[in-house]
Amino acid sequence: MSGSSGTGGTGGTGGTGGISGTGRRALRHPHALASLREGLRDTFWFAPTVGLLCAFVLWWGLAEADARIVAHLQRERAYEELGDLIAVVVDARTIVTTISSAMMTFIGVVFSISLVAVQMASGQLTPRVVRIFVRSRISKLTLTVFLATFAFSLLVLSSYEGGAAPDPRRVTSVPLLQSVLTLGMVGLSLLLFIAYVSSTLRLMQVGPVLDHIARESFRALGRQSGGEPFDGAPLAAEAVRLVHRERAGVLRSVNVARLVRAARRQGVVLRLVPRIGDFVVPGTPVLAVHGGAAPPPYALRYTVAVGVERTTHQDPAFGLRQLSDIALRALSASVNDPTTAVQCLDRIVQFLSVAVYLPLGPVHHRDGRGAVRLVQEVPGWTELVDLAFEEIRGCAAGSPQVTRRLLAGIDDLLLLAAEERRKPLLRHRALLVEAVERTVPEAAGRAFALHPDRQGIG
Structure with missing residues (x-):
């Protein structure tokens, strides 16, 4: 002005x-603070970006925690317990690998549903209702958790050491907490997917x-x-x-x-x-x-x-x-x-x-x-x-x-x-x-x- x-x-x-x-x-x-908040709500990139950053920070924190657990067991010479943990994590590696490859397909399904719903609503009602889908919290939360799960699972895979069963005396990190959280994020993703489909079907009415x-x-x-x-x-x-x-x-x-x-x-x-x-x-x-x-x-x-x-x-x-x-x-x-x-x-x-x-x-x-x-x-x-x-x-x-x-x-x-x-x-x-x-x-x-x-x- x-x-x-x-x-x-x-x-x-x-x-x-x-x-x-x-x-x-x-x-x-x-740029008023309120208008900034409204502007961010009208975008679809902010929440997923924050989710990816949080996934990286969370992985880094859990990797440090897993490393400390391994170091503590090695100091205590609890090699048998550490070997048991390694066996559990090796079994979980197959699940994490499957998750990392399947999440992108899951994300594609979410995008497909969103685009179809937006197209139908825009054609049957008015193009101005597209804003409702863009501002939908459940849509953003679902996409954010899916992307975070995918990124987190890739980071967890990088934490696994080579070999089917690494030597407990020489291993530096066993991604136990990381693997458990990955499984938890998959469960959360499934629940959010159900809520997302229900919300999208509702907004198509x-x-x-x-x-x-x-x-x-x-x-x-x-x-x-x-x-x-x-x-x-x-x-x-x-x-x-x-x-x-x-x-x-x-x-x-x-x-x-x-x-x-x-x-x-x-x-x-x-x-x-x-x-x-x-x-x-x-x-x-x-x-x-x-x-x-x-x-x-x-x-x-x-x-x-x-x-x-x-x-x-x-x-x-x-x-x-x-x-x-x-x-x-x-x-x-x-x-x-x-x-x-x-x-x-x-x-x-x-x-x-x-x-x-x-x-x-x-x-x-x-x-x-x-x-x-x-x-x-x-x-x-x-x-x-x-x-x-x-x-x-x-x-x-x-x-x-x-x-x-x-x-x-x-x-x-x-x-x-x-x-x-x-x-x-x-x-x-x-x-x-x-x-x-x-x-x-x-x-x-x-x-x-x-x-x-x-x-x-x-």
Whole structure:
């Protein structure tokens, strides 16, 4: 980001550090800790890499322990006991060798299942649900343990000394603990494989996927409710705008605590210009500073995260977007699956039934002394209702199962909504009735399609 003097400046194309141009400041690309955590969850390499490193450290520690056991027995001249250990380990070597050769095949099976599941979910639902599979903890844990078992078994094989039965007097290491742990990791791999297959089959079903999206959206709503409704009080004059100077992308999250702290130290009010989920390009205003000079660049590092796609971390509207996309694909002529659309409407109504009680629209965040330091624009109630119903309503007029469920959902929300939030619901209800009346010529068909039913057609 960089600062641009005045209220409408969008910055130039100067340097990325220090001061570039009159009144302009450039900030480093920020990375908040929360966005880093979310970014790592969106990758599939981090957990397996950590698992491989842990396998190497564990092997090194157990090799040292095995060496000390052998040295202790040799000092005690317990050659008979040591010979027995060597015999057990020699028998276990065949098992470890088999394990090391079989684990790669097992890993290939896991990858094959993952790719098939992702392809089916992406084709039947929406490409955006692929993120659920990428972020699946059980998938990452299974792959991590499998790779760690494979690497560990190879390291254990390197610890075996040549010969069928090494001389107990001259042997330096007997990988007893290593062999036992290898067998334990194989057992853990088998259990995880069962859990992985069960989890993958579950995520290939529509219901669990929609439930996962809904739960992520509720968590995002909880994080968003940390602010207070903006009371509309006028802000001080806008002095400067900080503009985005790095790569283009979607605004994924902001570090509210750090922004409030920076604004308090500078004695100003910051206003987030785009909303979470907006696509920003270099030169796009990101933060407006009211009431004074902009905070120093170092104070605003790690405050705004931009990525290649939206996430639900601080963007509950993205959950509605996904549910709407799945419903629209289900209602398309190529799929024609109104039951899936009804299931999406179930979750949409559930989401709105929670959001109807929350403060929406612009919110402000205060510092420890109660002074407003950050104003953030979030989707209002009308925008959420439009996102939830507008596109589905346009495609549902010819499907009585969907129109009946949509009417029932709107009627349920009308019972929950305060008077000032009923208007968009009534508008969508009236538009749905008009669409059905235009689409269905028979009076009996119209009456059937406009009868509210929470199951669509029970």
